Ligand SMILES: *[C@@H]1O[C@H](CO)[C@@H](O)[C@H](O)[C@H]1NC(C)=O
Ligand SMILES: *[C@@H]1O[C@H](CO)[C@@H](O)[C@H](O)[C@H]1NC(C)=O
């Protein structure tokens with residue numbers, strides 16, 4: 001059989017065309033990732049994200065609250081890392097602070113459903129969740145909740161249980177593949193059964209937390225791996241001691257979240273960048289909206305992208321903010337009398353529930 005050269009040329013160009021089309025569909029590229037075109041080509045480990053410490057602990061004038069606004073508003077305003085404490089409340093995975101009798105922020109499932117709703121409406125965004133497994137649930141217990149909340153399909157599972165900061169996929173790849181939720185579990189991870197619940201401390205190191213000194217050093221405080229190749233998180237929330245117990249120092253939140261004031265996020269971030277030659281991947285803050293977006297400016301600087309101020313939620317009035325104007329020790333008011341009881345119970349080691357019934 002003989003083919004004319006014309007036929008061969010046509011066949012060749014058809015082949016080229018079809019393989020070209022295939023390549024084009026595989027290479028469909030997100031044009032914006034987490035709000036910036038520059039971030040699509042950037043490895044996840046080469047991006048600095050701002051996180052809400054105890055994202056679910058939302059209230060005003062409450063010692064156990066770390067945020068004024070709920071997760072939906074946090075995400076809307078630009079928070080892309082959500083830190084959670086999961087407790088066992090009658091075998092339900094519950095978002096509580098210290099203990100469920102102190103602060104109960106609802107179920108993990110309801111919370112994750114809110115995250116899913118937001119992510120479904122914002123398909124070019126990568127979100128990270130960091131979970132403190134306070135009562136030792138198994139990875140499979142978390143997986144059941146991820147499945148019922150509909151976020152397991154959105155979850156990124158690495159090929160290996162340990163990923164160096166340089167080996168993460170780009171944000172564009174995570175977005176294109178629809179695996180845009182990255183979850184770390186501080187303890188209890190099991191790569192062989194639930195690979196998308198990534199062990200935090202073999203992959204991430206952290207600075208100290210519950211800091212009461214505005215110095216905010218950059219020393220490696222918690223890790224189970226090689227800090228030189230891990231992602232890292234700075235815990236940038238200032239506490240003060242209330243009856244010996246650390247509680248958020250909301251009176252200094254504007255300064256703590258600032259770009260360049262004493263104790264500001266920008267200062268710690270710059271210190272760590274100088275110390276390690278790369279900026280923090282994760283920056284956890286309390287009351288993220290204090291500073292009017294300053295925390296997002298710090299992240300933009302770290303990411304070498306242009307910061308454009310956008311309007312975000314404004315701080316909710318605290319009962320102390322009317323009486324003192326930044327004297328520095330405007331006391332955290334406790335609106336709920338039960339909280340004082342709870343706190344005293346912690347200190348004296350009495351079952352809070354029993355006392356509260358009285
Ligand atoms: C990303 O990598 C470049 C090159 O190593 C580095 O200069 C930059 O600081 C990194 N940025 C972040 C946010 O990790
Ligand atoms: C972590 O930080 C806390 C608070 O500063 C400190 O007491 C503790 O010794 C540190 N642990 C390590 C291992 O650096």
Ligand SMILES: *[C@@H]1O[C@H](CO)[C@@H](O)[C@H](O)[C@H]1NC(C)=O
Nearest residue numbers: 250251252254290291321326
């Ligand atoms: C924080 O800054 C805002 C805006 O400048 C201001 O309205 C508010 O009073 C400040 N809050 C505190 C506690 O300093």
